[in-house]
Amino acid sequence: MKSKQIALTSLLAFCATLSVAAPDGKTIMISGGDSMKYTVTKIEASPGQKIVVVLKNDGNMPKEAMGHNWILLKAGEDAQAYANAAVTAKAENYQPKSLASKVIASIGLLGPKESGKASFTAPTAPGTYAYLCSFPAHCQVGMKGVLVVK
Numbered sequence: 079m080k081s082k083q084i085a086l087t088s089l090l091a092f093c094a095t096l097s098v099a100a101p102d103g104k105t106i107m108i109s110g111g112d113s114m115k116y117t118v119t120k121i122e123a124s125p126g127q128k129i130v131v132v133l134k135n136d137g138n139m140p141k142e143a144m145g146h147n148w149i150l151l152k153a154g155e156d157a158q159a160y161a162n163a164a165v166t167a168k169a170e171n172y173q174p175k176s177l178a179s180k181v182i183a184s185i186g187l188l189g190p191k192e193s194g195k196a197s198f199t200a201p202t203a204p205g206t207y208a209y210l211c212s213f214p215a216h217c218q219v220g221m222k223g224v225l226v227v228k
C-alpha cells in the first residue's frame with residue numbers, strides 16, 4: 079500500500095516536471111517551395127499537446143504546376159499510399175473527401191506566397207504520424223515528414 083502511494087507521488091512529480099518541460103501549445107512554421115521539400119520534416123509533441131502548423135508556399139511557380147498542401151495522417155496510415163490515392167482528385171485539390179477518415183488535420187492547397195494554418199490536438203497515443211504534400215509527385219520526391227508524439 080505504502081509503495082503504491084510512493085509510486086503515485088513520484089508519478090505526480092514526474093508529470094509536474096513534464097508539464098514544465100512541455101508548454102501548453104506550440105506553433106510550427108513550415109515552408110515549402112519550388113524544390114518540393116518542407117523546411118520541417120519532424121515535429122515533436124507531447125500526447126494531447128495543442129499544435130498550430132503554419133505552412134507557407136515560398137515558391138514562385140503557379141499553383142496549378144507547383145501547389146503545396148499539408149496533410150497529417152492518422153496512426154498507421156502511409157504517406158505515399160495517401161498520395162497515390164489522391165493523385166486523381168485534382169477537382170478536390172488532391173485532398174478527396176473519400177480519404178477524409180485517414181486525416182487528423184490539414185492545410186489546403188496553396189499557391190505561391192500563400193500561407194495556411196491548421197490547429198489541432200496531437201494524438202494521445204505515442205507514436206509516429208506521417209504528413210505529406212499530396213500534390214502529384216511531391217510526396218514521392220520527399221515532400222513529407224513525421225509528427226512524433228512521445
Ligand SMILES: [Cu+2]
Pocket residue numbers: 110114144145146147211212213216221
Ligand atoms: Cu508540394
